[in-house]
Amino acid sequence: MDWDDMRVFLAVARAESLGRAGQALKMDPATVGRRIARLEARLARRLFHRSHQGYALTEDGLRLLPHVEAAQAHLRAAEEPGAPGEGLSGQIRLGAPDGCANYLLPQVIAQICAQHPALEVQIVALPRLFNLSRREADMAISVSAPQAGRLHAQKITDYHLHFAAATAYLNRHPPIRQLADLRRHRLVGYIPDMIFDRELDYLASLSLPGAQMTSNSVPVQVNLLRQGAGLGVVHDFALPHAPDLRRVLVPAFSLTRAFHLVRHADDLRNARLRRFADALVSGIRAQVAHLEESVVQVERQASSENP
Known part of the structure; x- marks a missing residue:
């Protein structure tokens, strides 16, 4: 088989679209479509289902995919420098x-x-x-x-997370000595329906109201805390980048991920x-x-x- 045709097959299989595959290959989508049709004719197999939603692999396409990916891996390995001490490029x-x-x-x-x-x-x-x-x-x-x-x-x-807030915010409020004290504070956290991994749902196990200020971005949450917006769960490794934040409820509350x-x-x-x-x-x-x-x-x- 022509490896160049296999390269086009891989791009369409991964992008599920002639347009996106064409962008990756730097080809016109019509050219990509013709290449796929030519490959299917050569193999006498239908490799993709066509629809308004895009290109989805058929059973024959799914069977072919791991073999082509393995061939690609072998080609990449063959292109690597031979000496282990050579620099990466x-x-x-x-x-x-x-x-x-x-x-x-x-x-x-x-x-x-x-x-x-x-x-x-x-x-x-x-x-x-x-x-x-x-x-x-x-x-x-x-x-x-x-x-x-x-x-x-x-x-x-492993890494660790704790509740944290701006020093200025903590100085303006009564001491926080137990988790129940958090009920009197505003919380910063993730947008609930945009939590893409259950490991990030830090507040799920706590009997607390939902966060009032939320973002799907960790740096945005950290910057909200730095503005004195309230308290939130922060990666310990992020705190040196925000020296105005201070951990609270240590060790009463600690998460390990x-x-x-x-x-x-x-x-x-x-x-x-x-x-x-x-x-x-x-x-x-x-x-x-x-x-x-x-x-x-x-x-x-x-x-x-x-x-």
Whole structure:
């Protein structure tokens, strides 16, 4: 089979649209359609169902897809540098939830790229799950490990979250000593119907009113808190970036979550992506540990100064 035709097949299978596939391939949609029709004629099989909603794989298309993806993985592996000590190069797209993308990845990716000047990293920061089967990204960081699909998940590290508020806000209100005290305060959190992972529903287990100020973005929530809007659940690793916020109800309320690195199963043999993943995992682990420890150190210093 012609690999160029297989490349077109993969693009349409992942995009489910001639237009989106054409954009990825830098081809006219009509040309993409003709290439698919030619491939189907050559194989004497119908690979896609056509409808107003787009292109969906038929049973024959679904059977062909993993073989073509495996062939693509082998081709990518063959293009990798042979010597393990050679620097990383080329483009890698990394998907991540926006909290991780804003407060962890800039430091980690900057360090990796400093060590590999020919490497180009694209960070896609979106508050949703990424579809690696459609190649929205080469790999993605998630809070929950995927339970379906041809995906491989590697736990990166645990991280912790606590209630926090601006120091100015806390100074204007009575002390918060127990969870029940939160009923007298405004809460900041996620928009309920836009919580894309149940692990992010931090307030679900608490008998508290819903948050009055909400956003699907972690940095927006942090900035609301910095403006004295109320209290909210914040990643400990974000607090060094917002020194005007202070944790409360420690240790009465503490959450532990984990980041996972998710990759397509066919990419596990790709030496370049494997080396990048190793550097990414070790970098995130070190950064989370460093930032969380700095929060504890600041609190210890404040406690010693104000016994």
